[in-house]
Amino acid sequence: MIGLGIMAVIMAVPITAIIAEHKQKMLKVKAGMVKEEIELEKLKQQNYIIETEKMKLELEQMKLDYTSGKNDLMKL
16 A cells, blocks of 8 residues: 555656646747747837838828929919
8 A cells, every 4th residue: 555655656756747847848839929929019010110101101292293283283
């Protein structure tokens, strides 16, 4: 009976180590995923800023084209 208890304790130690190692690996994987998500969000934000600036420039160009077209009509 005592031998069975000792055997259970001896078997529990490696199982606990395996579980702890697995949890540690999973945490590293999750940390890597979070890091990649943060990088993706940064890229999305940069893209949004670039697109917004592009639209502003296009709008300015349209305004310039419109006002120059108005001046051409006034000359007629």
